[in-house]
Amino acid sequence: MKLATIGVGNAGSKLIDQMIEFEVETGRNLCRHALIINTARTDLAKPENIPEDRRVLMGDTHRKARGHGVGGDAEIGAEVAKTDIDEIRRVFDDVEIHEVDAVLVAAGLGGGTGSGAAPVVIDEIQKMYDEPVYGLGVLPGKYEGGRPALNAARSLQSFVNKVDNFIAFDNDAWRSRGQTIEQGYEEMNEELATRIVTLLAAGEVDESEVGENAMDSSDIMRTLDTGGVSSIGYASTELAPAKQGLLSKFNDEDQSEDESTDAAKIKGLVRRAVNSRLTVPCEVSSADRALIVFAGPPEAISRKGVESAREWLESAADTVDVLAGDDPRPGSSTLAAVVLLSNVTETPRIDEIQNQAVDAQNKIREQDAVREEEIQSLITDDDNDLDPIV
Amino acid sequence: MKLALVGVGDAGTRIVDRFVSREQATGRSITTGNILVFNTDDRVFEDTRTIPEERRVLLGDTHSAVKRRPDSADVSASAEGKGGDADRVHTGTHADTIDSYGVGGDPDVGATVAEADLPEIRRALDQIDETEVAATMLVAGLGGGTGSGVGSVLLEELNAIYETPVYVLGALPSTTEPDRRALTAARGIRTLVPLADATFLVDNEAWRHGTDSVAARHNNINEAIVTRLLALFGAGERDPEAISEMRVDSADLSRTLEVGGVATIGYATHELDRDDNDLFARLLQLLGLSNDTDDGGVDAATIKRLIRQALESKLTLPCAVTSADRVLLILSGPPDTISRKGFETGRYLLEEETTTVEVLAGDEPVSGATEITATVVLSNVTDIPRIDEIQRQAVSMHSLSTTDDHDTAGGSDSDLGDDEREDEVDPDRVLTDDTAGGEDDGDVDENDGSEVDNTNKHNAADSSVEAFDGETDHSFDFEAERDE
Ligand SMILES: Nc1nc2c(ncn2[C@@H]2O[C@H](COP(=O)(O)OP(=O)(O)OP(=O)(O)O)[C@@H](O)[C@H]2O)c(=O)[nH]1
Numbered sequence: 001m002k003l004a005t006i007g008v009g010n011a012g013s014k015l016i017d018q019m020i021e022f023e024v025e026t027g028r029n030l031c032r033h034a035l036i037i038n039t040a041r042t043d044l045a046k047p048e049n050i051p052e053d054r055r056v057l058m059g060d061t062h063r064k065a066r067g068h069g070v071g072g073d074a075e076i077g078a079e080v081a082k083t084d085i086d087e088i089r090r091v092f093d094d095v096e097i098h099e100v101d102a103v104l105v106a107a108g109l110g111g112g113t114g115s116g117a118a119p120v121v122i123d124e125i126q127k128m129y130d131e132p133v134y135g136l137g138v139l140p141g142k143y144e145g146g147r148p149a150l151n152a153a154r155s156l157q158s159f160v161n162k163v164d165n166f167i168a169f170d171n172d173a174w175r176s177r178g179q180t181i182e183q184g185y186e187e188m189n190e191e192l193a194t195r196i197v198t199l200l201a202a203g204e205v206d207e208s209e210v211g212e213n214a215m216d217s218s219d220i221m222r223t224l225d226t227g228g229v230s231s232i233g234y235a236s237t238e239l240a241p242a243k244q245g246l247l248s249k250f251n252d253e254d255q256s257e258d259e260s261t262d263a264a265k266i267k268g269l270v271r272r273a274v275n276s277r278l279t280v281p282c283e284v285s286s287a288d289r290a291l292i293v294f295a296g297p298p299e300a301i302s303r304k305g306v307e308s309a310r311e312w313l314e315s316a317a318d319t320v321d322v323l324a325g326d327d328p329r330p331g332s333s334t335l336a337a338v339v340l341l342s343n344v345t346e347t348p349r350i351d352e353i354q355n356q357a358v359d360a361q362n363k364i365r366e367q368d369a370v371r372e373e374e375i376q377s378l379i380t381d382d383d384n385d386l387d388p389i390v
Numbered sequence: 391m392k393l394a395l396v397g398v399g400d401a402g403t404r405i406v407d408r409f410v411s412r413e414q415a416t417g418r419s420i421t422t423g424n425i426l427v428f429n430t431d432d433r434v435f436e437d438t439r440t441i442p443e444e445r446r447v448l449l450g451d452t453h454s455a456v457k458r459r460p461d462s463a464d465v466s467a468s469a470e471g472k473g474g475d476a477d478r479v480h481t482g483t484h485a486d487t488i489d490s491y492g493v494g495g496d497p498d499v500g501a502t503v504a505e506a507d508l509p510e511i512r513r514a515l516d517q518i519d520e521t522e523v524a525a526t527m528l529v530a531g532l533g534g535g536t537g538s539g540v541g542s543v544l545l546e547e548l549n550a551i552y553e554t555p556v557y558v559l560g561a562l563p564s565t566t567e568p569d570r571r572a573l574t575a576a577r578g579i580r581t582l583v584p585l586a587d588a589t590f591l592v593d594n595e596a597w598r599h600g601t602d603s604v605a606a607r608h609n610n611i612n613e614a615i616v617t618r619l620l621a622l623f624g625a626g627e628r629d630p631e632a633i634s635e636m637r638v639d640s641a642d643l644s645r646t647l648e649v650g651g652v653a654t655i656g657y658a659t660h661e662l663d664r665d666d667n668d669l670f671a672r673l674l675q676l677l678g679l680s681n682d683t684d685d686g687g688v689d690a691a692t693i694k695r696l697i698r699q700a701l702e703s704k705l706t707l708p709c710a711v712t713s714a715d716r717v718l719l720i721l722s723g724p725p726d727t728i729s730r731k732g733f734e735t736g737r738y739l740l741e742e743e744t745t746t747v748e749v750l751a752g753d754e755p756v757s758g759a760t761e762i763t764a765t766v767v768l769s770n771v772t773d774i775p776r777i778d779e780i781q782r783q784a785v786s787m788h789s790l791s792t793t794d795d796h797d798t799a800g801g802s803d804s805d806l807g808d809d810e811r812e813d814e815v816d817p818d819r820v821l822t823d824d825t826a827g828g829e830d831d832g833d834v835d836e837n838d839g840s841e842v843d844n845t846n847k848h849n850a851a852d853s854s855v856e857a858f859d860g861e862t863d864h865s866f867d868f869e870a871e872r873d874e
């Protein structure tokens with residue numbers, strides 16, 4: 001697939017940056033256009049793989065933002081995006097949209113810029129083009145607290161209502177112990193970039209390499225066509241060196257026995273992809289459609305294995321709509337399986353965030369209601385005997 | 391956050407002076423020269439180290455109610471002859487008594503003088519470039535006739551001419567001072583808090599050690615104040631800046647403060663023993679036990695404890711932390727030491743302890759720092775015993791003096807009584823409206839409907855919280871309501 005990508009806010013920008021890093025490292029070519037948009041000048045300077053003229057600062061004239069973020073206030077995030085929409089559109093005008101299959105908009109839903117501005121940007125993109133727009137959204141962890149949860153719950157609604165598919169990433173599912181803040185995010189972003197790029201970059205192989213089993217961009221898009229929220233699973237295995245390795249030795253000895261081991265390996269890889277950490281934990285059987293991409297050297301992808309993996313996923317995801325295909329990567333030393341579970345409807349983490357958000361919203365409303373009164377009573381003595389100076 | 395500082399009176403002048411010298415010493419650029427001090431008695435000006443002469447403004451020079459200090463007073467100042475500037479300075483001008491120079495402690499005279507000198511004040515303010523800063527802070531001792539009196543007029547003026555927020559930093563008098571200081575402070579609070587975008591308060595009483603001289607006491611408090619203000623406003627203003635994953639930006643601070651009212655600051659540090667920690671971490675790694683420890687050797691528990699310490703530390707103004715409206719946490723330290731888990735659990739702890747969901751948090755990586763600091767701002771705290779105490783002291787003082795002072799006190803009192811009654815009704819009405827609106831918004835039918843005809847969206851929709859909708863302005867009505 002060929003994508004135009006837009007990162008909104010801090011997390012969104014870092015994610016797009018990381019996707020580009022991964023595709024360059026692995027010789028893929030997914031992100032044909034990349035644009036990052038933020039309200040904080042310093043955050044905009046962080047990414048390493050985005051050209052200067054593809055970084056848009058919005059809201060720098062807004063009274064509350066002034067180039068220094070929106071302090072987690074999603075209303076202002078949305079407001080500045082609306083105010084500066086012409087400027088955003090102008091940067092997007094350069095994008096040769098007919099060269100891409102879809103637009104991907106990434107954001108962290110817990111902050112103010114990503115959660116508020118991304119839906120506004122998506123609206124604008126959809127006015128301009130007919131191509132599908134996918135969302136890639138980071139859900140805040142429980143311990144980030146009520147405000148991020150409220151931002152996320154509200155933004156998630158906007159995203160899902162607008163985009164053709166929303167790929168969710170749950171920060172809580174990906175926390176591990178003993179990390180610094182920097183390591184934590186870096187690791188998560190690498191994991192997410194690996195999954196999303198391996199999935200979406202399939203179908204961009206050289207004509208000569210395309211076998212009948214190759215995954216096609218249109219298959220991926222068809223699977224994403226469901227709308228709703230999606231989750232991605234991933235597993236990979238290092239392959240022994242092609243020529244003198246174990247694999248080729250077995251090949252010489254017994255073709256059919258080797259084939260069945262390979263097949264078992266492939267199926268095992270897919271089971272692992274689904275059962276290990278998904279980008280957002282979900283009930284696999286609640287998926288509407290599913291798709292598997294095998295990325296690796298063509299000789300390592302056993303047809304039998306692919307078919308049995310596909311059948312296994314059909315029953316696990318409880319849907320007949322399961323596509324499987326290859327992303328042949330000759331000479332690669334790893335074999336990866338990436339599984340897209342499209343429109344999963346049972347995602348406990350999203351329910352939790354919504355509950356946390358409702359509590360937060362109630363608390364915020366209570367505070368708003370008594371604020372002025374409490375300040376008045378603080379600064380006034382009991383009998384109101386003291387007069388102000390001016 | 392870039393900040394302009396305007397000091398008023400002796401306390402204000404001294405704190406601004408110290409702020410600038412610390413700012414320079416720690417390599418942060420916050421005021422970038424946007425400073426100004428005002429006084430009605432210029433003796434303290436001689437003590438300043440960092441404030442250029444043209445930025446020290448003496449008001450009321452020609453006003454009849456302002457008493458000029460005779461030149462000889464300088465000569466008689468305590469340690470004048472004996473030596474270095476620093477020595478003379480810090481004993482000479484500090485006192486718990488009110489002297490008769492300047493406005494002699496009278497805030498009404500202070501306000502009158504400032505009104506009369508408005509042209510001069512405006513001329514002086516021209517030296518501040520508001521476009522260079524994100525906010526301005528007026529600094530004053532609220533018990534001062536100059537601090538509270540001139541300060542009130544100055545604050546009105548700053549509000550009128552600046553588009554950016556104007557904050558106040560006010561010191562509250564200690565119990566060792568005359569009742570008249572408490573009266574002025576209580577009236578100062580009443581005047582300044584509603585005018586300011588937010589008011590940081592420092593309680594000189596809570597920060598006083600019994601045996602200290604007045605000078606030592608003030609200097610220690612000023613040092614503590616400046617340390618906290620620098621941690622807060624200086625976050626992210628270091629050169630060169632390290633890359634941060636969750637940077638505190640000035641919008642985080644201004645959003646925390648935008649609710650108005652009184653703010654207080656907590657602060658705690660953790661000294662790093664880098665060598666030991668590195669060795670320890672390496673050892674654990676070798677033994678395959680490093681999972682519990684961060685690479686820099688500071689574990690999650692330490693960071694969480696530090697955040698708790700900051701919250702439980704002596705706040706600039708002690709208060710019930712549960713009364714906080716919004717909270718900001720800044721963790722500053724070497725980037726490889728700030729444990730993610732510690733940061734997250736510490737932030738959550740703040741939410742639990744303060745019972746507000748509006749907690750913003752960020753880190754400020756400082757390569758090579760030898761300590762980690764946690765700074766916590768509690769914004770719009772309303773349960774503050776010390777303010778009640780000062781008000782009581784003020785009222786008893788006031789009732790003694792009202793006998794000589796009928797007209798001002800009596801007249802305004804009844805006006806304010808009316809205002810207050812209106813205020814009491816309003817919030818209740820808002821409360822009912824909001825609650826009703828909230829219940830209507832949480833439309834269960836609508837939710838069921840969307841489940842039926844559009845199952846794929848069920849997952850994302852919780853109709854009790856509103857979406858950000860680029861097309862309809864629905865969600866922004868919500869904000870508008872709140873702003874009004
Ligand atoms: N996975 C991941 N999540 C991140 C990263 N950076 C921030 N987040 C999450 O994103 C949310 C904060 O969003 P940001 O993108 O930092 O905020 P923003 O959209 O720039 O908005 P403001 O900072 O409020 O102006 C929180 O839930 C963070 O946990 C990252 O690098 N990776």
Ligand SMILES: Nc1nc2c(ncn2[C@@H]2O[C@H](COP(=O)(O)OP(=O)(O)OP(=O)(O)O)[C@@H](O)[C@H]2O)c(=O)[nH]1
Nearest residue numbers: 404407408409411412437438439476479480609610
């Ligand atoms: N006006 C003013 N006085 C200061 C400043 N810094 C320190 N002092 C005072 O100078 C005197 C000597 O400073 P101390 O702080 O006690 O000791 P020091 O280590 O020499 O100085 P510092 O660490 O810079 O305060 C004390 O009375 C301080 O309060 C400043 O920036 N402005």
Ligand SMILES: Nc1nc2c(ncn2[C@@H]2O[C@H](COP(=O)(O)OP(=O)(O)OP(=O)(O)O)[C@@H](O)[C@H]2O)c(=O)[nH]1
Nearest residue numbers: 399400401495531533534535536537561563608611
């Ligand atoms: N923290 C701190 N408080 C001070 C300092 N100096 C004075 N104060 C406090 O500020 C209050 C006002 O004192 P000054 O600043 O001397 O008064 P002023 O504003 O110059 O006004 P006058 O009453 O006209 O002298 C006092 O009640 C003290 O509580 C100081 O250096 N540090």
Ligand SMILES: [Mg+2]
Nearest residue numbers: 010040043069
């Ligand atoms: Mg940000």
Ligand SMILES: [Mg+2]
Nearest residue numbers: 400431492536
């Ligand atoms: Mg004085």
